[in-house]
Amino acid sequence: MKKLIGKLMLKLLGWKIVLEGDVNNLNRCILVVAPHTANEEYLLGNFAYWALEKPLKIIIKDAHTKAWYGGIVKALGGIGIDRSQKNDLVNFVANEFKKEDFSLVITPEGTRSWVPKWRKGFYHMALAAKVPIVVAAGDFKDKIIYLGKKISVEELENRSFEDIMEELEQYYQKITPKVPANWNPKIY
Template sequence: MKKLLGKLILKTIGWKVVLQGDANVLNRCILVVAPHTHNSEYILGNLAYWSLGRPLKIIIKDAHTKAWYGSVVKGLGGIGIDRSQKNDLINFVAKQFEKEDFSLVITPEGTRSWVPKWRKGFYHMALAAKVPIVLAAGDFKRKTMYLGYTIPYEKIASVPYEEIMKEIEEYYIKYDIVPKIPANWNPDIIGEKG
Protein backbone atom coordinates (compact mmCIF):
# COMPACT_ATOMS: atom_id res chain seq x y z
CA MET A 1 0.00 0.00 0.00
CA LYS A 2 2.80 2.44 0.92
CA LYS A 3 4.55 1.74 -2.40
CA LEU A 4 1.48 2.65 -4.43
CA LEU A 5 0.74 5.68 -2.25
CA GLY A 6 4.33 6.95 -2.52
CA LYS A 7 4.33 6.66 -6.32
CA LEU A 8 0.92 8.30 -6.63
CA ILE A 9 1.71 11.29 -4.40
CA LEU A 10 5.10 11.93 -6.04
CA LYS A 11 3.54 11.78 -9.50
CA THR A 12 0.71 14.08 -8.45
CA ILE A 13 3.08 16.75 -7.13
CA GLY A 14 5.45 16.40 -10.10
CA TRP A 15 8.47 14.80 -8.39
CA LYS A 16 10.54 11.91 -9.70
CA VAL A 17 12.99 9.48 -8.06
CA VAL A 18 16.35 8.80 -9.68
CA LEU A 19 17.89 5.58 -8.36
CA GLN A 20 21.69 5.78 -8.49
CA GLY A 21 22.66 2.22 -7.71
CA ASP A 22 21.34 -1.15 -6.65
CA ALA A 23 17.99 -0.80 -4.89
CA ASN A 24 18.86 -3.78 -2.68
CA VAL A 25 21.46 -1.73 -0.79
CA LEU A 26 18.53 0.38 0.48
CA ASN A 27 17.43 -2.56 2.62
CA ARG A 28 20.32 -2.15 5.07
CA CYS A 29 22.29 1.10 5.31
CA ILE A 30 22.89 4.43 6.95
CA LEU A 31 20.97 6.79 4.66
CA VAL A 32 22.60 10.21 4.67
CA VAL A 33 20.00 12.77 3.66
CA ALA A 34 21.13 16.26 2.73
CA PRO A 35 20.52 19.10 2.35
CA HIS A 36 18.22 19.29 5.36
CA THR A 37 16.76 22.80 5.29
CA HIS A 38 13.02 22.17 5.70
CA ASN A 39 10.68 19.44 6.99
CA SER A 40 9.24 18.92 3.50
CA GLU A 41 12.55 17.34 2.46
CA TYR A 42 11.94 14.55 4.98
CA ILE A 43 8.40 14.00 3.72
CA LEU A 44 9.58 13.78 0.10
CA GLY A 45 12.33 11.35 1.12
CA ASN A 46 9.81 9.13 2.87
CA LEU A 47 7.60 9.13 -0.22
CA ALA A 48 10.60 8.19 -2.39
CA TYR A 49 11.41 5.26 -0.12
CA TRP A 50 7.79 4.17 -0.04
CA SER A 51 7.68 4.28 -3.85
CA LEU A 52 10.60 1.84 -3.91
CA GLY A 53 9.04 -0.42 -1.27
CA ARG A 54 12.00 -0.19 1.12
CA PRO A 55 12.14 -0.26 4.96
CA LEU A 56 12.98 3.15 6.44
CA LYS A 57 13.57 4.21 10.04
CA ILE A 58 14.45 7.43 11.82
CA ILE A 59 15.63 8.20 15.34
CA ILE A 60 13.38 10.67 17.13
CA LYS A 61 12.55 11.81 20.65
CA ASP A 62 10.88 8.96 22.52
CA ALA A 63 8.12 11.36 23.58
CA HIS A 64 6.78 10.95 20.04
CA THR A 65 6.77 7.14 20.22
CA LYS A 66 5.13 7.17 23.67
CA ALA A 67 2.45 9.75 22.89
CA TRP A 68 -1.13 8.86 21.94
CA TYR A 69 -0.04 8.90 18.29
CA GLY A 70 3.04 6.74 19.03
CA SER A 71 1.81 3.72 17.10
CA VAL A 72 1.57 5.88 13.96
CA VAL A 73 5.09 7.24 14.52
CA LYS A 74 6.46 3.72 15.00
CA GLY A 75 4.52 2.53 11.95
CA LEU A 76 6.24 5.24 9.91
CA GLY A 77 9.63 4.02 11.14
CA GLY A 78 10.22 6.06 14.29
CA ILE A 79 12.72 4.66 16.82
CA GLY A 80 12.34 6.52 20.12
CA ILE A 81 15.40 7.73 22.02
CA ASP A 82 15.33 9.27 25.51
CA ARG A 83 17.42 12.39 24.90
CA SER A 84 17.43 13.33 28.59
CA GLN A 85 19.62 10.30 29.31
CA LYS A 86 23.18 9.87 28.17
CA ASN A 87 22.88 7.40 25.33
CA ASP A 88 25.50 5.45 23.45
CA LEU A 89 23.68 6.11 20.21
CA ILE A 90 26.31 4.50 17.97
CA ASN A 91 26.11 1.13 19.75
CA PHE A 92 22.32 1.45 20.06
CA VAL A 93 22.10 1.77 16.27
CA ALA A 94 24.48 -1.18 15.74
CA LYS A 95 22.25 -3.34 17.99
CA GLN A 96 19.14 -2.31 16.01
CA PHE A 97 20.84 -3.55 12.82
CA GLU A 98 21.53 -6.89 14.55
CA LYS A 99 17.76 -7.31 15.03
CA GLU A 100 16.53 -6.36 11.55
CA ASP A 101 17.37 -4.84 8.16
CA PHE A 102 16.39 -1.25 7.39
CA SER A 103 17.70 2.10 6.21
CA LEU A 104 18.36 4.55 9.03
CA VAL A 105 17.84 8.17 8.01
CA ILE A 106 20.53 10.50 9.34
CA THR A 107 20.74 14.22 8.62
CA PRO A 108 24.38 15.02 9.47
CA GLU A 109 23.76 18.76 9.50
CA GLY A 110 21.85 18.12 12.72
CA THR A 111 19.52 21.08 12.15
CA ARG A 112 17.56 22.76 9.37
CA SER A 113 19.72 25.89 9.76
CA TRP A 114 23.07 26.66 8.10
CA VAL A 115 26.00 24.85 9.75
CA PRO A 116 29.76 25.24 9.16
CA LYS A 117 30.30 21.45 8.84
CA TRP A 118 28.61 18.10 9.33
CA ARG A 119 28.57 15.97 12.46
CA LYS A 120 30.44 12.64 12.31
CA GLY A 121 27.90 10.32 13.99
CA PHE A 122 26.60 8.77 10.75
CA TYR A 123 30.12 7.64 9.84
CA HIS A 124 30.68 5.98 13.23
CA MET A 125 27.23 4.34 13.06
CA ALA A 126 28.05 2.80 9.68
CA LEU A 127 31.37 1.50 11.03
CA ALA A 128 29.81 0.02 14.19
CA ALA A 129 26.87 -1.56 12.34
CA LYS A 130 29.07 -2.70 9.42
CA VAL A 131 26.69 -1.24 6.84
CA PRO A 132 27.22 1.02 3.82
CA ILE A 133 26.56 4.74 3.70
CA VAL A 134 23.99 5.61 1.04
CA LEU A 135 23.44 9.20 -0.10
CA ALA A 136 20.11 10.85 -0.78
CA ALA A 137 19.23 14.38 -1.86
CA GLY A 138 16.09 16.29 -2.72
CA ASP A 139 16.56 18.83 -5.52
CA PHE A 140 13.74 21.40 -5.50
CA LYS A 141 14.92 23.06 -8.74
CA ARG A 142 14.55 19.83 -10.73
CA LYS A 143 11.86 18.25 -8.49
CA THR A 144 14.03 15.16 -8.24
CA MET A 145 14.96 12.83 -5.37
CA TYR A 146 18.40 11.31 -5.93
CA LEU A 147 18.86 8.08 -4.04
CA GLY A 148 21.31 5.20 -3.94
CA TYR A 149 24.88 6.44 -4.37
CA THR A 150 26.71 3.96 -2.14
CA ILE A 151 29.94 3.99 -0.19
CA PRO A 152 30.46 0.32 0.72
CA TYR A 153 31.27 -0.69 4.29
CA GLU A 154 34.60 -2.15 3.15
CA LYS A 155 35.68 1.27 1.89
CA ILE A 156 34.45 3.04 5.04
CA ALA A 157 36.48 0.61 7.14
CA SER A 158 39.67 0.90 5.07
CA VAL A 159 40.15 4.56 4.11
CA PRO A 160 40.49 7.66 6.31
CA TYR A 161 37.39 9.53 7.44
CA GLU A 162 38.52 12.63 5.52
CA GLU A 163 38.49 10.71 2.22
CA ILE A 164 34.94 9.50 2.83
CA MET A 165 33.81 13.04 3.64
CA LYS A 166 35.52 14.42 0.53
CA GLU A 167 33.72 11.84 -1.63
CA ILE A 168 30.39 12.80 -0.09
CA GLU A 169 31.07 16.51 -0.53
CA GLU A 170 32.00 15.99 -4.19
CA TYR A 171 28.74 14.09 -4.74
CA TYR A 172 26.58 16.98 -3.51
CA ILE A 173 28.61 19.53 -5.48
CA LYS A 174 28.47 17.43 -8.68
CA TYR A 175 24.68 17.30 -8.68
CA ASP A 176 24.34 20.99 -7.73
CA ILE A 177 21.51 20.14 -5.35
CA VAL A 178 19.07 23.00 -4.70
CA PRO A 179 17.27 22.56 -1.35
CA LYS A 180 13.95 24.02 -0.27
CA ILE A 181 15.76 26.90 1.53
CA PRO A 182 19.10 27.43 -0.26
CA ALA A 183 20.39 29.95 2.32
CA ASN A 184 20.36 27.14 4.94
CA TRP A 185 22.60 24.79 2.92
CA ASN A 186 26.38 24.73 3.19
CA PRO A 187 27.88 22.36 0.60
CA ASP A 188 31.28 22.71 2.36
CA ILE A 189 30.43 19.76 4.61
CA ILE A 190 33.98 19.28 5.84
CA GLY A 191 34.28 22.88 7.04
CA GLU A 192 37.62 23.52 5.32
CA LYS A 193 36.61 26.61 3.38
CA GLY A 194 34.67 28.48 6.04
Protein backbone atom coordinates in the same frame (compact mmCIF):
# COMPACT_ATOMS: atom_id res chain seq x y z
CA MET B 1 -0.78 -0.14 -0.32
CA LYS B 2 2.23 1.98 0.70
CA LYS B 3 3.77 1.45 -2.75
CA LEU B 4 0.68 2.85 -4.44
CA ILE B 5 0.45 5.81 -2.05
CA GLY B 6 4.17 6.60 -2.46
CA LYS B 7 4.04 6.54 -6.26
CA LEU B 8 0.80 8.52 -6.38
CA MET B 9 2.00 11.23 -3.99
CA LEU B 10 5.31 11.69 -5.79
CA LYS B 11 3.48 11.96 -9.10
CA LEU B 12 0.94 14.45 -7.74
CA LEU B 13 3.72 16.56 -6.25
CA GLY B 14 5.76 16.39 -9.48
CA TRP B 15 8.76 14.53 -8.04
CA LYS B 16 10.69 11.63 -9.55
CA ILE B 17 13.20 9.15 -8.16
CA VAL B 18 16.61 8.68 -9.74
CA LEU B 19 18.46 5.56 -8.58
CA GLU B 20 22.23 5.98 -8.60
CA GLY B 21 22.99 2.40 -7.74
CA ASP B 22 21.33 -0.91 -7.15
CA VAL B 23 17.92 -0.52 -5.49
CA ASN B 24 19.01 -3.28 -3.09
CA ASN B 25 21.57 -0.85 -1.64
CA LEU B 26 18.55 0.53 0.22
CA ASN B 27 17.83 -2.71 2.11
CA ARG B 28 20.43 -2.31 4.86
CA CYS B 29 22.38 0.93 5.26
CA ILE B 30 22.94 4.22 6.95
CA LEU B 31 21.08 6.58 4.63
CA VAL B 32 22.80 9.97 4.69
CA VAL B 33 20.21 12.58 3.72
CA ALA B 34 21.29 16.14 2.90
CA PRO B 35 20.74 19.00 2.52
CA HIS B 36 18.29 19.03 5.42
CA THR B 37 16.63 22.44 5.30
CA ALA B 38 12.86 21.71 5.46
CA ASN B 39 10.37 19.22 6.92
CA GLU B 40 9.07 18.25 3.46
CA GLU B 41 12.22 16.21 2.88
CA TYR B 42 11.00 13.64 5.40
CA LEU B 43 7.68 13.14 3.63
CA LEU B 44 9.28 12.98 0.20
CA GLY B 45 11.80 10.42 1.45
CA ASN B 46 9.04 8.28 2.93
CA PHE B 47 7.06 8.42 -0.30
CA ALA B 48 10.16 7.36 -2.26
CA TYR B 49 10.85 4.43 0.07
CA TRP B 50 7.21 3.36 -0.03
CA ALA B 51 7.24 3.51 -3.84
CA LEU B 52 10.35 1.30 -3.88
CA GLU B 53 8.99 -1.00 -1.13
CA LYS B 54 12.07 -0.58 1.06
CA PRO B 55 12.26 -0.56 4.89
CA LEU B 56 13.02 2.85 6.41
CA LYS B 57 13.63 3.99 9.98
CA ILE B 58 14.54 7.27 11.58
CA ILE B 59 15.84 8.24 15.01
CA ILE B 60 13.55 10.86 16.51
CA LYS B 61 12.96 12.55 19.85
CA ASP B 62 11.04 10.11 22.04
CA ALA B 63 8.51 12.86 22.77
CA HIS B 64 7.18 12.14 19.26
CA THR B 65 6.88 8.39 19.86
CA LYS B 66 5.24 8.89 23.28
CA ALA B 67 2.74 11.55 22.15
CA TRP B 68 -0.88 10.79 21.19
CA TYR B 69 0.29 10.41 17.58
CA GLY B 70 3.22 8.17 18.59
CA GLY B 71 1.71 5.08 16.96
CA ILE B 72 1.76 6.85 13.60
CA VAL B 73 5.36 7.98 14.11
CA LYS B 74 6.41 4.41 14.96
CA ALA B 75 4.49 3.03 11.97
CA LEU B 76 6.43 5.46 9.78
CA GLY B 77 9.70 4.05 11.14
CA GLY B 78 10.33 6.35 14.08
CA ILE B 79 12.66 5.05 16.79
CA GLY B 80 12.28 7.22 19.90
CA ILE B 81 15.43 8.33 21.72
CA ASP B 82 15.48 10.23 25.03
CA ARG B 83 17.69 13.18 24.11
CA SER B 84 17.77 14.53 27.68
CA GLN B 85 20.18 11.72 28.58
CA LYS B 86 23.52 10.75 27.09
CA ASN B 87 22.93 7.84 24.75
CA ASP B 88 25.39 5.51 23.09
CA LEU B 89 23.69 5.89 19.71
CA VAL B 90 26.50 4.21 17.80
CA ASN B 91 26.10 0.91 19.66
CA PHE B 92 22.31 1.31 19.85
CA VAL B 93 22.19 1.52 16.05
CA ALA B 94 24.62 -1.39 15.61
CA ASN B 95 22.34 -3.52 17.81
CA GLU B 96 19.23 -2.50 15.85
CA PHE B 97 20.90 -3.74 12.65
CA LYS B 98 21.46 -7.12 14.34
CA LYS B 99 17.67 -7.46 14.71
CA GLU B 100 16.53 -6.59 11.17
CA ASP B 101 17.44 -5.01 7.84
CA PHE B 102 16.43 -1.42 7.09
CA SER B 103 17.75 1.96 5.99
CA LEU B 104 18.38 4.28 8.90
CA VAL B 105 17.93 7.91 7.92
CA ILE B 106 20.60 10.20 9.32
CA THR B 107 20.67 13.92 8.64
CA PRO B 108 24.26 14.76 9.60
CA GLU B 109 23.47 18.45 9.87
CA GLY B 110 21.30 17.57 12.86
CA THR B 111 18.94 20.47 12.23
CA ARG B 112 17.15 22.29 9.45
CA SER B 113 19.18 25.43 10.20
CA TRP B 114 22.59 26.41 8.86
CA VAL B 115 25.46 24.59 10.61
CA PRO B 116 29.23 25.09 10.26
CA LYS B 117 29.90 21.35 9.78
CA TRP B 118 28.30 17.92 9.87
CA ARG B 119 28.13 15.64 12.87
CA LYS B 120 30.21 12.48 12.42
CA GLY B 121 27.93 9.91 14.08
CA PHE B 122 26.63 8.49 10.79
CA TYR B 123 30.15 7.40 9.85
CA HIS B 124 30.78 5.69 13.20
CA MET B 125 27.33 4.05 13.12
CA ALA B 126 28.03 2.55 9.70
CA LEU B 127 31.42 1.21 10.86
CA ALA B 128 30.02 -0.27 14.09
CA ALA B 129 27.02 -1.84 12.37
CA LYS B 130 29.14 -2.99 9.41
CA VAL B 131 26.68 -1.51 6.92
CA PRO B 132 27.35 0.78 3.96
CA ILE B 133 26.59 4.46 3.78
CA VAL B 134 24.08 5.22 1.05
CA VAL B 135 23.60 8.77 -0.12
CA ALA B 136 20.21 10.45 -0.59
CA ALA B 137 19.24 13.96 -1.61
CA GLY B 138 16.18 15.89 -2.65
CA ASP B 139 16.87 18.44 -5.37
CA PHE B 140 14.13 21.05 -5.06
CA LYS B 141 15.11 22.82 -8.30
CA ASP B 142 14.51 19.79 -10.50
CA LYS B 143 12.18 17.89 -8.11
CA ILE B 144 14.39 14.80 -8.13
CA ILE B 145 15.03 12.42 -5.25
CA TYR B 146 18.47 10.85 -5.68
CA LEU B 147 18.99 7.48 -3.97
CA GLY B 148 21.40 4.60 -4.03
CA LYS B 149 24.99 5.86 -4.32
CA LYS B 150 26.84 3.53 -1.97
CA ILE B 151 30.04 3.76 0.02
CA SER B 152 30.71 0.14 0.90
CA VAL B 153 31.81 -1.24 4.25
CA GLU B 154 35.18 -2.08 2.66
CA GLU B 155 35.60 1.53 1.53
CA LEU B 156 34.68 2.78 5.01
CA GLU B 157 37.30 0.51 6.54
CA ASN B 158 40.05 1.25 4.00
CA ARG B 159 39.63 4.94 3.17
CA SER B 160 40.16 7.90 5.46
CA PHE B 161 37.26 9.74 7.03
CA GLU B 162 38.46 12.92 5.30
CA ASP B 163 38.48 11.23 1.89
CA ILE B 164 34.89 10.01 2.36
CA MET B 165 33.72 13.42 3.56
CA GLU B 166 35.36 15.06 0.56
CA GLU B 167 33.52 12.65 -1.74
CA LEU B 168 30.21 13.45 -0.04
CA GLU B 169 30.88 17.19 -0.19
CA GLN B 170 31.54 16.95 -3.93
CA TYR B 171 28.40 14.86 -4.42
CA TYR B 172 26.10 17.39 -2.77
CA GLN B 173 27.40 20.30 -4.89
CA LYS B 174 24.81 19.40 -7.56
CA ILE B 175 21.83 19.56 -5.15
CA THR B 176 19.55 22.58 -4.68
CA PRO B 177 17.96 22.55 -1.21
CA LYS B 178 14.48 23.82 -0.35
CA VAL B 179 15.97 26.68 1.74
CA PRO B 180 19.42 27.50 0.30
CA ALA B 181 20.22 29.94 3.14
CA ASN B 182 20.07 27.00 5.60
CA TRP B 183 22.60 24.86 3.69
CA ASN B 184 26.33 24.98 4.23
CA PRO B 185 27.97 23.12 1.31
CA LYS B 186 31.24 22.93 3.32
CA ILE B 187 30.28 19.87 5.37
CA TYR B 188 33.44 19.14 7.38
